[in-house]
Amino acid sequence: MDDKLSIRVNVADRYYPLRVDREDEERIRMAAKLINDKVLQYKQRYNDKDVQDFLAMAALQYVIKALELENNHDVTPVMEAVSLLDKKVDQLLTEE
Numbered sequence: 565m566d567d568k569l570s571i572r573v574n575v576a577d578r579y580y581p582l583r584v585d586r587e588d589e590e591r592i593r594m595a596a597k598l599i600n601d602k603v604l605q606y607k608q609r610y611n612d613k614d615v616q617d618f619l620a621m622a623a624l625q626y627v628i629k630a631l632e633l634e635n636n637h638d639v640t641p642v643m644e645a646v647s648l649l650d651k652k653v654d655q656l657l658t659e660e
Contacts, residue, residue, distance in 0.1 A: 567586050577615070602625065
């Protein structure tokens with residue numbers, strides 16, 4: 565059974581038909597709402613610009629935030645520390 569749902573998402577006063585998994589619908593609608601809220605903030609602050617400019621600024625802001633979060637989830641330093649501790653434990657166990 566196909567568990568896809570057809571929805572229409574409004575982004576910056578344009579509607580986009582999407583076919584999404586049911587479990588993704590809420591997240592997609594929330595993403596559209598966040599984009600629309602950010603576009604509205606920019607519209608209120610800079611009324612001499614075009615909607616395309618607001619969309620670009622919102623996209624840039626959200627991608628920067630996503631990259632920051634991605635960097636915060638870098639487990640490489642933790643893995644290196646665990647590997648070092650593992651080697652030290654091995655050394656201690658082989659010495660006795």
